[in-house]
Amino acid sequence: MTETANDRSLKTTVTTLRIVELLRERDGAGVTEIARELDIAPSTAHTHVTTLEAQEYVVKEGDTYHLGLRFLGLGNFVRTRKRKFGKAEHYTNVLSEESERRSIFTVEEHGRGVYVHTAPGKHGVWTQSTVGKRVYLHSTASGKAILAHMPTARVREIIDRVGLPKETEQTIHDEEALFDELAEIRERGYALNVEEQISGVRAVGAPVMGPDGDVFGALSVAGPSNRMKGEQFDRLTEVLLGIAEELELSIALS
């Protein structure tokens, strides 16, 4: 599951990247801390981190090293790389206003869902942005919407790669159950997430298809369970589907 058995990956590069990841998680770290955490010699950690600093990917503040703003440029680049992403940003905002719920545009990469654009709901005081967050496809509304419109072979590949880990009691854990649900989603046109990722939170997701017929991503709205049911919910779904369609159209015309 965690594989790196026989491949020819560059160990040096891998440790460098692990350090980058660690610096994000810890919001900066010292040499010893890095060494302890990654099980390498302090001197080794030191070499890596100074290399990163010389390349200006890391800044040193006192004795702790932090990720530098060079990543800002890279992040901004990948976000604006595809013109379609720009369209998606606009409609994510529209969706947030019309639904008054937290809205997200997600795409698939390496078998995971990645939040590309997010917009807070009216009530939302989401202090910290979740752009770039990676989630599982099988436990989120947008993720399931995406899976539902992928070739079955691809879905199986993804399951093999990342598995179907349980995040809450409601998370779909069984492959057959998942495929059944995906069929259902295809029929009705949207996907649900009933506390499958986070207890107390429900979401609705709609696929966004590209002009080639491949699924491009998904739009979703989320909120506390008690504000996501009944006729209120039906209205939400309608708004969501409408905007997803507008986005598809807008993409097709560009």
Added chain:
Amino acid sequence: MTETANDRSLKTTVTTLRIVELLRERDGAGVTEIARELDIAPSTAHTHVTTLEAQEYVVKEGDTYHLGLRFLGLGNFVRTRKRKFGKAEHYTNVLSEESERRSIFTVEEHGRGVYVHTAPGKHGVWTQSTVGKRVYLHSTASGKAILAHMPTARVREIIDRVGLPKETEQTIHDEEALFDELAEIRERGYALNVEEQISGVRAVGAPVMGPDGDVFGALSVAGPSNRMKGEQFDRLTEVLLGIAEELELSIALS
């Protein structure tokens, strides 16, 4: 001037990072192209790029490799890492509205200026975001505002490291001239950029000081030269200085 001869930088890591940089510049590339450009063997380029792919930092589309969305998370992290950056974002937007000019919040890192937040002017159709862009400090309004409030020793360090390259005919190229201007900037409280970075573009920049007395960054507005002069310009400066002060206050109170 260019490089660190005798240091113990990890060559493997450095080439990996050069590849990342190349993939951004070219917006994706194939193995041969990378090898040619960085003067390494194709097989080597291949190993690097597959390592990056295995770590999910790069995606393969056909036979070309692209930067992946993992950088989105890193970029978002560094942008939101400091609470102060959040404040700056708000006031950058306010500045853009009140000045009706393109507004930018810049901080210094590794002797360069980095755009952390940008907001388009009223007329601006800046299609592509310049967040994360790296500029010289000596040829920009915000940059000079920052330099003016740094310890002199630090300024000299920076000049030694990055030099004073000419970007237009107006760029300050001489160290003494620069120090004279910095003194002037300190006196009047704001910095000017009269077509020193881009011909036809002028800008005004104001420092944003932190509570500790260190300079935290700078706010600036920019526009075509003919819309940046006379009494119109005086009003701009006033607005700019006012908002910079508000930002300083807001930071001090948090």
Added chain:
DNA sequence: TAGTCGTTTCGCCTCTCCCGAATACCAGTT
């Protein structure tokens, strides 16, 4: 002043990364 904990330097040994050659692949072209 001694003691502790962290970072940084440096020489050495080994392991890994880089190269080159061979192979696989693909799309035109004859």
Added chain:
DNA sequence: AACTGGTATTCGGGAGAGGCGAAACGACTA
């Protein structure tokens, strides 16, 4: 179908680079 030029990819071996450990250095405490 065979040939061709252009790619990507695999793989073995040699040289050089990266990782380790020891020791020096520096900051802070008792």
